[in-house]
Amino acid sequence: MSIEIKGLNSYYNRGSVYQIQALKDIDLSIGQGEFVGLIGHTGSGKSTLIQHINGLLKPDEGTVTVHGVTIDKDSKNLSELRKSVGLVFQYPEYQLFEETVFKDVAFGPKNIGVADEDIERRVRDALELVDLDFEEYAERSPFELSGGEKRRVAIAGVLAMEPTILMLDEPTAGLDPKARQDLLEELVRLHERRQMTLIMISHSMDEISKVAKRIIAMKKGEIVMDKPIEEAFEDVPFLERIGLGIPSISRLFYELRQCGFDYPKNLYSLEEAKTELLRGVRHDS
Amino acid sequence: MIRDITIGQYYPADSILHQLDPRVKLFATLVYIITIFVASTFVQYALITLFVFMLIRLSQVPFKFMVKGIKPILFVIIFAFLMNIFFTRGTPIFSVWRISIAKEGIEMAFLMAARLILLIIGTSLLTLTSSPIRLTDGLEKAFSPLKKIGFPAHELAMMMTIALRFIPTLLEETDKIMKAQQARGADFESGNIFRRAKSLIPLLVPLFIAAFKRADELANAMEARGYRGGEGRTKLNPLIYQRRDYIAYGLILLFPLLIFGIGKLL
Numbered sequence: 001m002s003i004e005i006k007g008l009n010s011y012y013n014r015g016s017v018y019q020i021q022a023l024k025d026i027d028l029s030i031g032q033g034e035f036v037g038l039i040g041h042t043g044s045g046k047s048t049l050i051q052h053i054n055g056l057l058k059p060d061e062g063t064v065t066v067h068g069v070t071i072d073k074d075s076k077n078l079s080e081l082r083k084s085v086g087l088v089f090q091y092p093e094y095q096l097f098e099e100t101v102f103k104d105v106a107f108g109p110k111n112i113g114v115a116d117e118d119i120e121r122r123v124r125d126a127l128e129l130v131d132l133d134f135e136e137y138a139e140r141s142p143f144e145l146s147g148g149e150k151r152r153v154a155i156a157g158v159l160a161m162e163p164t165i166l167m168l169d170e171p172t173a174g175l176d177p178k179a180r181q182d183l184l185e186e187l188v189r190l191h192e193r194r195q196m197t198l199i200m201i202s203h204s205m206d207e208i209s210k211v212a213k214r215i216i217a218m219k220k221g222e223i224v225m226d227k228p229i230e231e232a233f234e235d236v237p238f239l240e241r242i243g244l245g246i247p248s249i250s251r252l253f254y255e256l257r258q259c260g261f262d263y264p265k266n267l268y269s270l271e272e273a274k275t276e277l278l279r280g281v282r283h284d285s
Numbered sequence: 286m287i288r289d290i291t292i293g294q295y296y297p298a299d300s301i302l303h304q305l306d307p308r309v310k311l312f313a314t315l316v317y318i319i320t321i322f323v324a325s326t327f328v329q330y331a332l333i334t335l336f337v338f339m340l341i342r343l344s345q346v347p348f349k350f351m352v353k354g355i356k357p358i359l360f361v362i363i364f365a366f367l368m369n370i371f372f373t374r375g376t377p378i379f380s381v382w383r384i385s386i387a388k389e390g391i392e393m394a395f396l397m398a399a400r401l402i403l404l405i406i407g408t409s410l411l412t413l414t415s416s417p418i419r420l421t422d423g424l425e426k427a428f429s430p431l432k433k434i435g436f437p438a439h440e441l442a443m444m445m446t447i448a449l450r451f452i453p454t455l456l457e458e459t460d461k462i463m464k465a466q467q468a469r470g471a472d473f474e475s476g477n478i479f480r481r482a483k484s485l486i487p488l489l490v491p492l493f494i495a496a497f498k499r500a501d502e503l504a505n506a507m508e509a510r511g512y513r514g515g516e517g518r519t520k521l522n523p524l525i526y527q528r529r530d531y532i533a534y535g536l537i538l539l540f541p542l543l544i545f546g547i548g549k550l551l
Contacts, residue, residue, distance in 0.1 A: 056464050079470060088469040093457075095465040099491035107487065111470030143494070157469060 002165060002197055003030040003053060007062035010048055010221075014060060022048040026062070026245050030220070033162070033195045037202060037212030037229075045221040046201045047090070049169045053199070054078075054085035058086040067163070083112045086163030090170050092154035093147065101139040101145075101153050108161040119160075126160035127153075130186055148179035155183075159190075166190070167199040172207060184211055209233065209247040210267040217244060233263040249273045295416045300345040302414040306530045307423025313537045314411045320541045321403055330399045332544050337406055346413045351423050356407040357404060369394035411477070417449040425515075426524050438513025455496065462491050 007129040018211040023045050031035055038046050051057040052064050055078035057073050064071045069081050085094065090096070098104035105123045114122065124134050132153040137145075142153050168187070172180040188211055191198050202208045208215065214234035217225035219242050225232070233239070240246075246254070253267045253276075261280070267273055302310070341348060354363070375389030405499075412420070419491055425442035432438050463473065466487045475485050 051464065054468060056467060079472070082468060082470055089461065089463075089465045089468070092465065094491050094495055095462055095469075097487045107471075108469035111472070130499075161470065264456075 001029045001054040003028070003064075004065040004066055005052070005062070006031070006065075008052065008059050008064060009061035010045075010057065011060050012051065017103075018169065022221055023052070026221075026223060028223065028226070030197060030199070033191075035191050035198045035200075035211060035213045037200055037208035037215045037242055038218065039169055039202065039205070039208060039215060040218035042069055044218040045167055046218055048221075049218070050087060050169060050199060050201065053165070053167060054087050054241045055081050056087070056147070079112070083161060084164050086158040086161055088155050088158050088166070088168040088171055090173060092158075092171075093150035095157075096142040096150060096154055100139050101132075102143050104142050104153060105157045105160050108157055120158045122162065123156075126156040129190060131182065132155045132156065148182075150180070152183070165197040165199070167201075169201045170203065171200065172202065172204070180207070187211060188267060199242070205233075205245050205247045205250075206276060207212055209250070217242065219243070228266065230266045233268050292414065294350070296333070296346045296413045297416075298345040298414075300343055301529070302340065302344040302410070302416065304529070305414075305533055306524055306526055306541055307415050307419045308427050308524065309530045309533045309537070310411050310415055311420075311506075313540075314408060316537050317407050317543060318404065320544055321400055321407070324539075324544060325396070325402075327548070329394065329544050330384050331402070332547060333403055334399070336540070337403060337410075341406075341411060341480060344410060344414050346410070351409055354405050356374055358401070358405065365401060366394045366398045369397050376381055408480045418446060421449070422520070422522075422524055423448045440519070441476060443515075449536075451499070452498075453494070454499075458495055459488065462488055462495075 006028050008028075009021065009027040009218055012018070012022050012177075022150065026049065031232055040046050048057065050069070052059060052199055053066060055064075055075065058071060058075055060073060062072075067080055069078075071078065071081070083117045089116050095106050098107060102123055105126055106119050109119050110124050123138070125183040127134050127137060130175075131154055133272065134150065136258055137153070139147075142150060143248070151171075155168075158166070171187070172183055176184065186209060187198060190196050191211075200208065200212065209229065212229055213227065214228050216223055218240070224242055233246045236250070236254045245251075247268050249270065250268045253263045253265075255275070257265070263276060265279075267276060310387050321333065324333060336455055340350060341458045371384065373390030375387035377385040378388050378391075379386045415423070421442045424445065427440050428436060428441070467473070470486055471484065473481070473488070475481075476484065527550040541542050
């Protein structure tokens with residue numbers, strides 16, 4: 001297991017009148033090479049959870065073990081851990097600060113002590129992974145790029161650290177449909193080519209059902225569902241009760257089933273949906 | 286740590302101090318500060334302290350919120366205390382080598398420390414019991430007679446409101462950018478002062494960019510809603526004096542008289 005969380009409890013403003021429990025008894029293990037979709041309402045604890053995984057937040061109770069390194073409330077010096085766990089925050093383009101794209105992407109690798117000659121290769125690789133041409137972009141200022149390009153530079157900045165676990169907090173928020181699609185495809189490529197463990201937070205069920213292999217749903221700091229993607233959208237009333245939507249395709253087939261049609265419960269991808277619908281049509285004629 | 290800063294931290298409650306007109310509280314703070322600086326004997330300070338404790342009880346704000354305000358300037362208090370002990374001349378009561386400590390020095394040191402602590406607690410009582418909006422409203426109203434001679438009371442109040450409003454936002458943003466850079470291996474804590482100053486660049490550049498962008502957006506949003514300064518602008522909750530406010534004014538004026546009067550008698 002590359003990530004092992006045991007009995008994790010976390011609080012904000014502990015000991016004051018404003019105390020809020022952000023995470024409640026989280027037990028979770030995620031293996032190397034998994035692609036996890038993390039869903040849940042705003043304030044359900046998703047972001048807090050992923051910040052625990054690379055040690056930005058330390059558990060108030062319980063432990064988080066990543067690649068054999070255990071973080072508890074007294075852990076110090078977690079820089080070693082951050083080398084292998086990349087975290088892309090919401091709207092990561094706000095973290096850009098250097099004069100050129102090259103320098104900005106090189107910031108992470110430089111901090112973790114990568115040798116100069118290796119840095120250029122890493123920056124090249126990272127920019128290529130997010131589909132930005134090195135020659136064209138490397139010497140430009142990150143501030144003159146478009147929103148989608150900035151976002152990709154910021155993600156490249158994390159990829160250049162060559163993490164084995166990559167976590168993204170709503171990476172597609174605020175992007176246009178084309179940029180969204182491109183980014184999702186890049187993530188799938190990363191996952192397949194590098195066997196990277198990916199954890200992605202998203203509010204779009206359509207998006208998450210396209211890429212993730214396992215779905216974890218959170219509510220009020222607790223994990224309320226943890227299922228492989230094939231089964232995740234079966235129980236529509238449950239998902240609605242906890243305030244989450246379902247992918248449009250699952251919704252379509254759910255409604256069709258309600259009308260008395262006989263379709264399997266676990267449809268969520270466009271391809272399967274097409275096959276199923278066509279099968280039905282052929283059957284009729 | 287970054288969230289511990291208490292500037293303008295309002296503690297919501299429903300006490301008589303919370304209900305008072307902010308102008309009354311501003312005036313009270315002014316009188317209080319002058320009293321503290323004029324007071325010079327232990328008895329007077331003891332009386333002021335007693336009075337402050339009464340106010341704290343009245344305000345329903347837990348005592349530890351007051352102490353929180355002292356923490357950041359503890360260094361200044363200790364520094365002032367030591368300076369006074371060592372550098373005040375007078376009747377020596379203790380001397381080693383070239384250092385001598387005078388009786389007056391010790392007295393002065395304690396008075397100075399008491400003065401600073403009372404100052405902080407008293408003024409944080411103002412911000413703890415008045416929401417920033419009420420406070421700036423009060424300031425605007427208090428300074429509005431000066432508008433006639435060209436003093437931009439409304440504009441200053443608006444600027445203060447905006448500044449106060451964005452403190453938590455900017456703190457949150459700082460926290461977020463800091464974490465994002467830490468996730469990229471940035472180190473804000475170790476190294477000498479130059480290294481540390483340099484390590485702030487990845488934090489400050491994005492922060493400034495975000496702040497300027499925010500300012501720009503806010504200006505546009507205000508203009509889009511027809512904001513054009515204070516002329517003819519009405520308020521949702523206009524400040525109107527109640528009976529309790531007049532009574533409070535009376536009590537405030539009585540306060541220094543009482544302190545110095547009793548102080549003289551004893």
